[in-house]
Amino acid sequence: xxxxxxxxxxxxxxxxxxxxxxxxxxxxxxxxxxxxxxxxxxxxxxxxxxxxxxxxxxxxxxxxxxxxxxxxxxxxxxxxxxxxxxxxxxxxxxxxxxxxxxxxxxxxxxxxxxxxxxxxxxxxxxxxxxxxxxxxxxxxxxxxxxxxxxxxxxxxxxxxxxxxxxxxxxxxxxxxxxxxxxxxxxxxxxxxxxxxxxxxxxxxxxxxxxxxxxxxxxxxxxxxxxxxxxxxxxxxxxxxxxxxxxxxxxxxxxxxxxxxxxxxxxxxxxxxxxxxxxxxxxxxxxxxxxxxxxxxxxxxxx
Amino acid sequence: xxxxxxxxxxxxxxxxxxxxxxxxxxxxxxxxxxxxxxxxxxxxxxxxxxxxxxxxxxxxxxxxxxxxxxxxxxxxxxxxxxxxxxxxxxxxxxxxxxxxxxxxxxxxxxxxxxxxxxxxxxxxxxxxxxxxxxxxxxxxxxxxxxxxxxxxxxxxxxxxxxxxxxxxxxxxxxxxxxxxxxxxxxxxxxxxxxxxxxxxxxxxxxxxxxxxxxxxxxxxxxxxxxxxxxxxxxxxxxxxxxxxxxxxxxxxxxxxxxxxxxxxxxxxxxxxxxxxxxxxxxxxxxxxxxxxxxxxxxxxxxxxxxxxxxxxxxxxxxxxxxxxx
Amino acid sequence: xxxxxxxxxxxxxxxxxxxxxxxxxxxxxxxxxxxxxxxxxxxxxxxxxxxxxxxxxxxxxxxxxxxxxxxxxxxxxxxxxxxxxxxxxxxxxxxxxxxxxxxxxxxxxxxxxxxxxxxxxxxxxxxxxxxxxxxxxxxxxxxxxxxxxxxxxxxxxxxxxxxxxxxxxxxxxxxxxxxxxxxxxxxxxxxxxxxxxxxxxxxxxxxxxxxxxxxxxxxxxxxxxxxxxxxxxxxxxxxxxxxxxxxxxxxxxxxxxxxxxxxxxxxxxxxxxxxxxxxxxxxxxxxxxxxxxxxxxxxxxxxxxxxxxxxxxxxxxxxxxxxxxxxx
Numbered sequence: 001x002x003x004x005x006x007x008x009x010x011x012x013x014x015x016x017x018x019x020x021x022x023x024x025x026x027x028x029x030x031x032x033x034x035x036x037x038x039x040x041x042x043x044x045x046x047x048x049x050x051x052x053x054x055x056x057x058x059x060x061x062x063x064x065x066x067x068x069x070x071x072x073x074x075x076x077x078x079x080x081x082x083x084x085x086x087x088x089x090x091x092x093x094x095x096x097x098x099x100x101x102x103x104x105x106x107x108x109x110x111x112x113x114x115x116x117x118x119x120x121x122x123x124x125x126x127x128x129x130x131x132x133x134x135x136x137x138x139x140x141x142x143x144x145x146x147x148x149x150x151x152x153x154x155x156x157x158x159x160x161x162x163x164x165x166x167x168x169x170x171x172x173x174x175x176x177x178x179x180x181x182x183x184x185x186x187x188x189x190x191x192x193x194x195x196x197x198x199x200x201x202x203x204x205x206x207x208x209x210x211x212x213x214x215x216x217x218x219x220x221x222x223x224x225x226x227x228x229x230x231x232x233x234x235x236x237x238x239x240x241x242x243x244x245x246x247x248x249x250x251x252x253x254x255x256x257x258x259x260x261x262x263x264x265x266x267x268x269x270x271x272x273x274x275x276x277x278x279x280x281x282x283x284x285x286x287x288x289x290x291x292x293x294x295x296x297x298x299x300x301x302x
Numbered sequence: 303x304x305x306x307x308x309x310x311x312x313x314x315x316x317x318x319x320x321x322x323x324x325x326x327x328x329x330x331x332x333x334x335x336x337x338x339x340x341x342x343x344x345x346x347x348x349x350x351x352x353x354x355x356x357x358x359x360x361x362x363x364x365x366x367x368x369x370x371x372x373x374x375x376x377x378x379x380x381x382x383x384x385x386x387x388x389x390x391x392x393x394x395x396x397x398x399x400x401x402x403x404x405x406x407x408x409x410x411x412x413x414x415x416x417x418x419x420x421x422x423x424x425x426x427x428x429x430x431x432x433x434x435x436x437x438x439x440x441x442x443x444x445x446x447x448x449x450x451x452x453x454x455x456x457x458x459x460x461x462x463x464x465x466x467x468x469x470x471x472x473x474x475x476x477x478x479x480x481x482x483x484x485x486x487x488x489x490x491x492x493x494x495x496x497x498x499x500x501x502x503x504x505x506x507x508x509x510x511x512x513x514x515x516x517x518x519x520x521x522x523x524x525x526x527x528x529x530x531x532x533x534x535x536x537x538x539x540x541x542x543x544x545x546x547x548x549x550x551x552x553x554x555x556x557x558x559x560x561x562x563x564x565x566x567x568x569x570x571x572x573x574x575x576x577x578x579x580x581x582x583x584x585x586x587x588x589x590x591x592x593x594x595x596x597x598x599x600x601x602x603x604x605x606x607x608x609x610x611x612x613x614x615x616x617x618x619x620x621x622x623x624x625x626x627x
Numbered sequence: 628x629x630x631x632x633x634x635x636x637x638x639x640x641x642x643x644x645x646x647x648x649x650x651x652x653x654x655x656x657x658x659x660x661x662x663x664x665x666x667x668x669x670x671x672x673x674x675x676x677x678x679x680x681x682x683x684x685x686x687x688x689x690x691x692x693x694x695x696x697x698x699x700x701x702x703x704x705x706x707x708x709x710x711x712x713x714x715x716x717x718x719x720x721x722x723x724x725x726x727x728x729x730x731x732x733x734x735x736x737x738x739x740x741x742x743x744x745x746x747x748x749x750x751x752x753x754x755x756x757x758x759x760x761x762x763x764x765x766x767x768x769x770x771x772x773x774x775x776x777x778x779x780x781x782x783x784x785x786x787x788x789x790x791x792x793x794x795x796x797x798x799x800x801x802x803x804x805x806x807x808x809x810x811x812x813x814x815x816x817x818x819x820x821x822x823x824x825x826x827x828x829x830x831x832x833x834x835x836x837x838x839x840x841x842x843x844x845x846x847x848x849x850x851x852x853x854x855x856x857x858x859x860x861x862x863x864x865x866x867x868x869x870x871x872x873x874x875x876x877x878x879x880x881x882x883x884x885x886x887x888x889x890x891x892x893x894x895x896x897x898x899x900x901x902x903x904x905x906x907x908x909x910x911x912x913x914x915x916x917x918x919x920x921x922x923x924x925x926x927x928x929x930x931x932x933x934x935x936x937x938x939x940x941x942x943x944x945x946x947x948x949x950x951x952x953x954x955x
Contacts, residue, residue: 131934133885139892140923143911147659147919230771234893237773238908253774257897260781261792268781272774280769287765359854361846383860391857398855403848408870408946417866418856453946469856 010292020284027278031087038083039066042076043246050075054264070266072255078266081252082274088248089278092162093229097221099167100228104174105217109210111175112182113201123179126172134169135231141165142240155243162241166228177220181213219293222286226279233275249275303375305509306333306356306394306477311369313348313355315580323580325351325364327533330607331511333477338503338510340520340541342556343530346577349513351533353481356511357390374476392422394477395470397499400486401462405454411438411465412450418472437468441498460491464498471502477509484519496523517560521545529553532577532588534604539613549615549622551593587618595619633942641931646697648927652920653696656706657689659916705924706917710910715921719903723925724805725795726891726902732822737829744830745837746872749845750864752838760834767831772890776824776897783820790820793899821898828890829883836879841872874945881937884930 011017030037041047052075056063063070069078111122129137145161146154154161185191186209194204235241236250237257244255249271256267308331314322326348333339341349354360356371358378371378373394378386390396398404405414415434419425425433431450438446441464454462463483470478480499484492500523503510512524520527520541527541529550537550548554555573557563564570575592578584584591590600599618607616680686684695699705705715748757784792796817798806808814844850845868853863892904899905903922910918 131882131885132930133883133889135889136885136926139889143907143919144655144659147911147914147916150914226769233771234773234889237771238893238896239912253777257777260777260785265781268777272777276770276774279771280766283765283769357855359851361851387857387859389857390855396852396855398848398852400848404852406849406853406867406871408874408944409867417858417862421856421858421862455947466852 007292011288014288016284017288020281020288023277023281024285027086027274027281028090030083031090034080034083034087038077038080039068040077040080042081042084048075054259054267056264057266069270070264072252072267073259073264078270081247082249082271085247085249085252085271086274086278088159088242088246089229089232089250089275092159092166092232092242092248093225095163096166096170096228096232097224099163100170100224101174101217101221103168104171105178105210105213107171108175108178109182109213112179113186113204113209119179122175126175129169130172134166134227135234137169138165138231138235139238139240141169142235146240155245158242158246162232162235166231170224170227173220173224174217177216178213181216182209185209185212215293219286219290222282222289226282226286229275229282230279249278303372304332305335305337305374306331307370307372308332308356309370309372311352311355311371312367313351313360313364314367315364317581322367324367325533325580326355328369329530329533329535331356331528331535333509333511335476336503336507336509337526338500338512338524340524340527341511341513341530342515342517342520342527344515344556344577346579347530348533349515349530350481352530353396353479353511353513356479357394357396358386359390388422391418391475392473393475394479395473395475397463397466397470397478397480397483399482401454401459401466402486404466405462407454410451410453411457415450415465415469415472418469422473434468434472437472438465440471440502441465441468443468459487460495463487463495467495467499467502471506471508474506475508477511478503479511479513481513482515483512485514485516492519499523517545517556518562529556532583533580534588534616535607535614536589536617537613537615538607539611539615543613547622549610549613549620550617551595551619551621552589554621555592587616595621630939630942633939637935637938641935644931645924645928648924649697649700650693652923652927653693655923656696656916656920657692659914659919700924705921708910708918708921709915710913710918711915715917716925718918719906719921719925722901722903722906724807725900726895726904728808728818729821729825729894729900729902730887730891732818733825733829736822736826737833740826741830741833741837745834746841746864746869748834748838749841749868749872752842761838764831764834767827772824772828773893773897775827776821776894779820779824780897791817792820795901821894821900824897825887825890825894829887832883833876833880837872837876840875841868844868844871847871874941877937877941877944881934881941884933884937888926888929 011021035041052067052071053073055067055071057070057078058065058068060070067077067079069082071077072081107122111119142161142165145165149157190208191204194208199207232241232248233250233253236248237254239254242248242251244251247255252271253268253275256264256271259265259267308329311326311329311331312324313326315325317323329348329352331339331352341352343349351360355366356378358366358371360366366379369379373389378389381389405411412431412434415437416427416430419430419433420427435446435450438449443449443461443464449457449461449465454465457465467483478499483499484495487495496519499510499512502508510524512520514520524541526539527544528535529537529544529552531552537544537548537553539549544553545557548557552573555571558571559573561570573592578588578591584601586599586601587593587596587604590596593600597619605616605618607614610620610622677686684692687695703714703716707713708715708718711718744760748760751757780792783790791813794817795808795814797811797813798808799810799814800806808818845864850863850867853867858867888904891902892907894900895902895905896908903925907919907922909915910922
């Protein structure tokens with residue numbers, strides 16, 4: 001395991017990592033502080049005036065100071081909706097990863113430690129799920145949910161459906177990673193020692209093996225958050241995700257898309273830029289984390 | 303002029319971002335036509351590195367940092383990549399250690415033999431095929447015609463190594479470098495394969511550089527011997543002389559460690575400690591921390607390889623007097 | 628002989644998988660809404676509805692209904708689309724050529740770029756071009772496909788006006804009833820942007836995959852031996868290394884089918900490309916249940932067939948799998 005000081009030293013030495021971290025931190029801060037720092041509240045019907053719709057950004061002709069980045073077809077400020085939308089995207093991304101991690105780590109521990117038929121079964125299931133791809137599973141599941149519940153009820157619970165579906169779809173990745181760690185640890189002597197003392201398997205798994213599997217889990221978690229955000233954006237863009245009145249960045253792009261042809265490009269461009277920045281910087285950070293924490297890649301530099 | 307003359311060969315590997323460590327620290331080697339030379343040492347002593355360096359096959363980020371390799375008068379290190387390609391596999395062939403990994407699993411044996419011939423001379427497929435099948439018969443592979451079209455995984459380890467030997471001899475090379483050719487094989491087959499290599503080298507007047515950690519094999523197979531320790535040569539000379547009367551303490555330690563040399567009922571002789579890594583060499587002679595004859599001077603300066611009778615030894619207190627060597 | 632045995636075994640597995648999919652599909656259909664609602668008006672009384680249900684067999688036990696469904700399905704009858712009032716399967720299959728040609732267009736692009744790019748990056752990992760390609764691939768992975776598509780439309784269709792922005796354009800119907808866009812200039816023009824969009828998301832994946840596998844192959848003992856034999860660089864790279872790289876690439880590539888189908892749905896949505904994916908989303912919006920189920924089943928079938936083909940190809944190109952059991 002890398003010491004905290006060595007870790008910080010490497011981090012400060014890498015400009016890409018620092019840059020990516022700053023961008024992520026800024027976007028997260030923007031999202032968290034949105035209720036206070038956004039110029040308008042896009043969810044308050046009293047604040048929205050249809051006469052304000054489709055106004056260009058403030059620096060262009062026809063734009064106004066109070067709507068810095070222009071307005072959407074309902075008259076909501078683009079800047080405000082982006083600020084809130086980023087929060088929703090992040091919420092779903094992180095929520096989904098927590099679900100994935102919980103399911104995946106548990107199943108991975110069981111699979112690796114117990115072995116036998118339960119291992120074969122779970123890994124076979126994981127294989128099938130992975131080859132179906134998360135996006136496809138999510139599209140089909142959400143399509144069925146939305147057809148079953150009807151659009152209004154679906155819109156109300158959309159955020160839970162999204163977290164649930166993306167969470168359940170991606171557990172195989174965590175399970176495989178943890179299982180590999182468990183198999184490696186199982187061969188080590190301290191596990192035999194614990195078993196001889198008579199500790200229950202559950203305790204051995206939790207207290208002894210689990211801490212050693214945490215590094216790889218941490219490494220993939222960052223990239224998984226980016227993955228989840230991309231998946232959610234795609235689903236919302238298809239209309240299977242967050243509804244228009246409580247939009248994530250993906251739904252914003254969806255509602256703005258048709259207006260590209262009529263010339264109101266700002267409704268799509270700004271959410272798109274924020275989305276790309278968010279995903280790119282999380283990916284860069286995740287890549288850096290993976291390279292740093294990978295024991296095989298370290299070449300005796302510290 | 304010897305057929306192969308290596309002088310002061312050094313191989314360097316980067317350590318961290320700025321430093322380099324030497325995986326071969328100034329090695330000299332001479333080989334006459336048809337001569338059989340053994341290179342012996344513990345794992346990690348640099349023996350394989352020497353083999354790959356001679357053919358300039360050191361993989362990046364390693365590099366040859368100093369020295370010369372004169373083959374038939376030409377320095378191989380000065381050659382262009384096309385010229386060195388013509389030497390490899392044609393004038394100087396190699397036999398690798400593990401035949402499981404040496405042959406490409408998705409290509410037939412025949413393909414891997416014919417391509418060697420076609421890389422070095424203008425020869426049609428049919429003729430190349432005929433030559434290859436002849437060679438396969440020479441290395442005592444039964445049903446060589448059908449084997450030609452087999453895949454490597456269809457052959458046992460011993461047969462696979464025979465194929466590798468056949469490939470090495472296909473182009474009638476001047477020298478064969480065999481890097482631990484029998485280590486990965488079953489004990490029962492090792493002797494067979496070794497005697498096959500020796501017989502073919504003798505029959506075809508091919509020089510042999512045999513790299514191994516097995517002193518027993520080397521005693522029977524080679525005329526001259528080089529003992530390597532910590533990326534350097536510490537003793538070098540006629541095989542029989544070194545085996546009967548080792549001059550360098552390390553050589554004696556190696557010989558004493560042979561199970562045949564131990565006494566019944568007593569623990570096996572061991573050289574205490576282990577080989578230092580290339581990044582943590584002690585000052586002076588690399589062997590002195592493990593040497594029972596070490597004195598103060600051994601720590602200050604590394605001994606150079608000096609003539610000691612018909613052999614050469616790198617030690618400040620060799621075991622033999624100059625007259626005895 | 629072995630190939631025959633392999634095909635028989637895989638066909639049996641495929642049938643089992645399709646059965647599972649059909650059970651899932653039928654269960655969904657069973658839960659989703661009431662077919663009666665679509666067929667009769669509001670004024671029909673409850674008693675009459677019940678009688679109709681009985682006659683239609685909708686009150687029968689689950690398994691009876693399922694086997695009826697299965698029997699129909701095997702004959703190609705997956706019910707009628709509520710919206711189109713035509714057999715659901717026919718509606719879906721009518722859109723198949725459009726989706727298929729889009730996938731072909733994208734595959735041609737990304738295969739012809741990713742192989743040279745991946746191989747080059749593996750052979751010269753430190754070169755400027757290689758670093759640029761790898762850097763580009765991180766950006767490529769981070770830009771969601773629908774954004775790439777939108778940007779392409781915006782720049783090339785709206786601002787520059789070079790390419791059409793939606794639809795399939797003019798098609799020519801081949802003798803066996805397949806409308807193709809490849810034979811007309813208009814059709815090809817419509818194919819360009821969607822194919823590039825779809826390819827753009829598969830490219831970074833494959834370039835990185837090929838590069839990684841090729842680099843690993845280049846480090847093997849047998850490649851080292853090939854160098855030691857004095858073979859030319861071209862032969863070492865393309866005969867020894869690349870052949871072995873293909874194996875894991877085919878395997879991993881085969882697992883991307885699900886991803887490809889999903890990305891196709893996204894592309895079709897952006898470009899309003901009249902394919903199966905676009906049709907599926909419309910069906911979801913209209914809650915056209917038979918069409919939704921039919922799509923799931925067709926996609927399941929495609930998935931199974933493609934996986935079988937990929938496995939077959941793998942068996943053919945990997946000599947170690949061909950003759951399991953024969954020893955020297």
